Amino acid sequence: MKRYLILEDGTTFAGQAFGDLTKEVSGEVVFNTGMTGYQEAITDPSYTNQLITFTYPLIGNYGIDQNRSQSLKATCTAVIVHQLAEQSFHYTSQESLDNFLKTQQIPGISGIDTRALTKHLRQHGTMAGILSKQAHVTNFAKAAQQTLTEKEPAYQTQYYSTNLAKHHVVLIDFGVKQAIIDNLLAHECSVDVVPYASDFTTIANLNPDGILLSNGPANPTDYADSLPLIQQLQTHYPLAGICLGHQLFALANGATTYQLSYGHRGLNHPVKNLITGKTIMTSQNHGYAVAADSLATTPLQVTQVEGNDGSVEGLKHETLPAISVQYHPEANPGPSDGNSFFNQFNQLMTEGVLQHA
Numbered sequence: 001m002k003r004y005l006i007l008e009d010g011t012t013f014a015g016q017a018f019g020d021l022t023k024e025v026s027g028e029v030v031f032n033t034g035m036t037g038y039q040e041a042i043t044d045p046s047y048t049n050q051l052i053t054f055t056y057p058l059i060g061n062y063g064i065d066q067n068r069s070q071s072l073k074a075t076c077t078a079v080i081v082h083q084l085a086e087q088s089f090h091y092t093s094q095e096s097l098d099n100f101l102k103t104q105q106i107p108g109i110s111g112i113d114t115r116a117l118t119k120h121l122r123q124h125g126t127m128a129g130i131l132s133k134q135a136h137v138t139n140f141a142k143a144a145q146q147t148l149t150e151k152e153p154a155y156q157t158q159y160y161s162t163n164l165a166k167h168h169v170v171l172i173d174f175g176v177k178q179a180i181i182d183n184l185l186a187h188e189c190s191v192d193v194v195p196y197a198s199d200f201t202t203i204a205n206l207n208p209d210g211i212l213l214s215n216g217p218a219n220p221t222d223y224a225d226s227l228p229l230i231q232q233l234q235t236h237y238p239l240a241g242i243c244l245g246h247q248l249f250a251l252a253n254g255a256t257t258y259q260l261s262y263g264h265r266g267l268n269h270p271v272k273n274l275i276t277g278k279t280i281m282t283s284q285n286h287g288y289a290v291a292a293d294s295l296a297t298t299p300l301q302v303t304q305v306e307g308n309d310g311s312v313e314g315l316k317h318e319t320l321p322a323i324s325v326q327y328h329p330e331a332n333p334g335p336s337d338g339n340s341f342f343n344q345f346n347q348l349m350t351e352g353v354l355q356h357a
């Protein structure tokens with residue numbers, strides 16, 4: 001069955017339908033350059049309302065294994081590939097990507113020149129697109145941007161314990177990835193995951209040693225209501241932020257954010273640590289960034305920058321025990337170079353000078 005991807009500037013790509021065959025969907029068209037990790041991306045809540053183009057030419061060849069999912073369901077809007085693997089080979093594979101997307105009601109399109117599509121997005125900037133059975137559609141009204149009202153965070157409100165717990169972390173769920181929870185457990189932290197609309201008292205009653213602000217979808221400025229909570233939390237507990245959490249930590253301290261002309265989505269983004277001078281390879285997925293020139297009047301310092309475009313990748317508070325990174329230190333999949341972030345967060349919780357509430 002034929003299916004079309006129509007970009008808001010009229011550029012049209014024809015391909016074959018897979019996954020859910022009935023839906024017509026729209027959203028922001030983004031590209032991910034990872035050679036692996038399609039399942040992690042498809043189930044990462046940060047991709048909510050986005051049509052993911054995978055630039056690696058063969059997608060699906062190691063199938064789907066429930067253990068790799070980053071949330072309870074597929075969260076992106078559509079999947080765009082060059083070639084869909086007809087067979088999946090990995091020993092842990094439980095089903096094919098095509099089947100998985102059918103059950104998850106996510107449409108896909110294959111046979112797309114994903115290199116041409118990606119070059120187009122890099123040249124003209126991020127844009128909306130519609131996936132349709134028809135070659136001519138113009139209804140982009142809903143597609144333009146993801147907004148907070150359209151997103152559904154994972155809300156994995158749950159307690160995770162580990163025998164070795166040295167610290168107790170309250171993880172604020174803006175659309176958290178399972179790998180963040182797994183990494184906290186592996187770093188000897190027990191974890192309470194709470195919805196982002198939780199109030200200060202509810203969080204304080206959980207007796208945290210530290211607060212972690214999760215990743216999540218949409219424009220960080222959509223979360224203005226959460227900033228007073230973050231301001232209050234950072235003066236009571238050691239605090240860390242990842243990706244959206246990093247952006248919200250910046251906004252809560254008076255910085256601003258902006259939309260990148262096209263996002264960073266892949267597994268090999270160089271990040272330079274300005275304190276150690278070391279560059280590491282990181283896994284990334286973001287379309288917004290903290291404006292470096294907005295930081296001068298804030299209590300925040302840049303600790304890390306992206307190697308390609310110099311954008312802000314890490315922050316620390318000058319006086320409070322609070323740090324954040326724009327990349328994904330849980331790095332699942334991808335290089336684990338950024339993983340020491342969790343050791344740093346542990347150190348903040350061990351040495352944090354603040355009295356609890």
Ligand SMILES: NC(=O)CC[C@H](N)C(=O)O
Pocket residue numbers: 046214215216217218219220242243244245285286287288289
């Ligand atoms: N992975 C994330 O947390 C993404 C943050 C935000 N939605 C962005 O695209 O920049």
